[in-house]
Amino acid sequence: MTRISVNGSSFVAMQCGHGPNADWDECVAAVNAYYRPAERFAERFEQHLRDVQALGFDALDIWTAGQLNWRWATEEQIATARALLDKHNIIVTSLGNDFGDTRDEFIAACKLAVGVGTKLLSGGCPVFKTERAFVIEQLEKYDLYLGLENHPEKSAQAMLDQIGDGGNGRVGTTIDTGWYATQAGDVVRVIEQLRGHIFHIHLKDVLANEADKNVGFGQGIVPMQECVRALQQMAYTGDYSVEIHSLDHDPTAELEEAGRMVRAWLGMPKTVAPL
Numbered sequence: 001m002t003r004i005s006v007n008g009s010s011f012v013a014m015q016c017g018h019g020p021n022a023d024w025d026e027c028v029a030a031v032n033a034y035y036r037p038a039e040r041f042a043e044r045f046e047q048h049l050r051d052v053q054a055l056g057f058d059a060l061d062i063w064t065a066g067q068l069n070w071r072w073a074t075e076e077q078i079a080t081a082r083a084l085l086d087k088h089n090i091i092v093t094s095l096g097n098d099f100g101d102t103r104d105e106f107i108a109a110c111k112l113a114v115g116v117g118t119k120l121l122s123g124g125c126p127v128f129k130t131e132r133a134f135v136i137e138q139l140e141k142y143d144l145y146l147g148l149e150n151h152p153e154k155s156a157q158a159m160l161d162q163i164g165d166g167g168n169g170r171v172g173t174t175i176d177t178g179w180y181a182t183q184a185g186d187v188v189r190v191i192e193q194l195r196g197h198i199f200h201i202h203l204k205d206v207l208a209n210e211a212d213k214n215v216g217f218g219q220g221i222v223p224m225q226e227c228v229r230a231l232q233q234m235a236y237t238g239d240y241s242v243e244i245h246s247l248d249h250d251p252t253a254e255l256e257e258a259g260r261m262v263r264a265w266l267g268m269p270k271t272v273a274p275l
Contacts, residue, residue, distance in 0.1 A: 004262050005093040006052055007202060007243035008063030010255055022247035024212070031066035042080050049088045055252065056259045060090055061202075061241045062116060064123075065097040070105070070112040078115035085116060093239040094122035094147070094174075094200055101126045103134055110142040122147045122174040122200045122241075128162075136167040147174035147199035154183045156193035163197055172197045176243075178204035178214065181222045188223060191230045198236060203227065203262065204243045214246045216254035217261055228265045240266070 015034045016027040035044055048067055052060050062068050068081055085092060099109040099121050106127045113121060121144060128135045128146065139146055148171065153159050159173050166172065173194055180187040191198070205220035207213040217224045228240070242258045244251040263269070 002237060002266065002268075003059040003091060003093055003239045004057065004259060004266070004268070005059035005061050005091075005239055005241045006055055006057040006255060006259070007061045007096060007241045007245070008048075008067050009061075009065070009096065009245040010243055010251055011048070011051070011063075012066065012245045013247050013250075018246070018248060018250045020248050024247060027247060028065055032069060032072070035067050036069070036072050038074065038077065041077050042084065045081055046084050046088075049084055049090055052090060053088060055256045057242075058090055059093050059239065060085075061094045061096045061122065061243075062092055062118075063097055064095050064099075064109065064112065068112065068116070070095075070100075070108040073112055075115075078112060082116050092116045092118040093241065094118055094120035096122045096149075096202075096241075098124040098126065099128075099146075103127065103131060106131075106135060106138060110138055110144055113144055114142055119143065120145050120147055120200060122202075123149045124151065128171075132164075132167075136170055139167065139170040144170070145199055146171050148172070149174040149202070150176050150179050150183070152183070153179075156184070156190045159194065160197065166197070172199040174198075174200040174202060176202045176204060177222045177224070177227050178202075178206035178220075178243075181220075182206060182209060188226050188230050191227060192234070195234045198231070198238065200238050200241065201227070201231065201236075202241045202243045203258070214244045214251070216244065216251070217258045224261070225265050228262065232266070 013027045016030040095113050100106045180190045205222045208221050
């Protein structure tokens with residue numbers, strides 16, 4: 001069943017504050033400092049879920065650089081997160097961001113995914129480049145899938161080269177529409193060229209030549225509806241992640257509107273778990 005989720009990275013500046021001088025690394029540090037304390041985690045993570053629901057979403061891509069980071073998450077915090085997700089009827093469509101440079105780090109990411117009930121790792125994976133066989137082995141062990149996300153890649157072929165033989169069906173790609181629009185130009189064409197390998201999509205609009213300058217859908221250079229239409233035409237059955245991780249302004253209203261837009265494009269009713 002196709003779901004529409006909000007990407008946790010969209011909340012990156014919530015603790016640090018939005019503004020023209022907001023710094024990405026400082027914002028990430030502030031998110032981690034806010035959620036990491038064990039004694040405050042439950043109340044703060046639950047509020048995060050309430051914020052997700054208030055925007056009209058009942059699915060979430062957990063952002064592992066911030067609100068629940070495999071680098072510091074304890075077994076108790078993971079169990080608490082799962083209980084709260086169940087309490088609020090929120091589905092985790094993927095873990096997003098990166099999954100480590102070492103074997104131990106990758107295993108920690110896998111255990112977090114299992115703990116919160118998702119089967120998809122959606123982002124970068126440095127260890128995959130050096131320990132491909134090991135990563136595929138662990139994906140099979142934990143029954144997970146790895147959707148490699150494009151950032152520096154300038155073409156579909158660059159991503160296909162990384163996917164290779166697909167690791168027994170365990171390795172594919174997560175498309176970031178913003179990065180492809182700035183790096184490759186014709187993002188719709190890239191989507192078509194990656195047919196059969198797409199596990200997930202991060203729907204993101206950006207300003208010209210500024211892949212990290214996120215804006216509301218329709219305000220940038222990405223043909224958002226055309227991207228969704230291309231996926232529909234190829235019978236894509238994965239989920240759609242709405243991502244607006246702006247630093248210079250609060251994206252709350254834009255996230256809410258983007259969710260409505262994607263539902264309309266997909267012909268889906270608004271279904272939100274009760275607060």
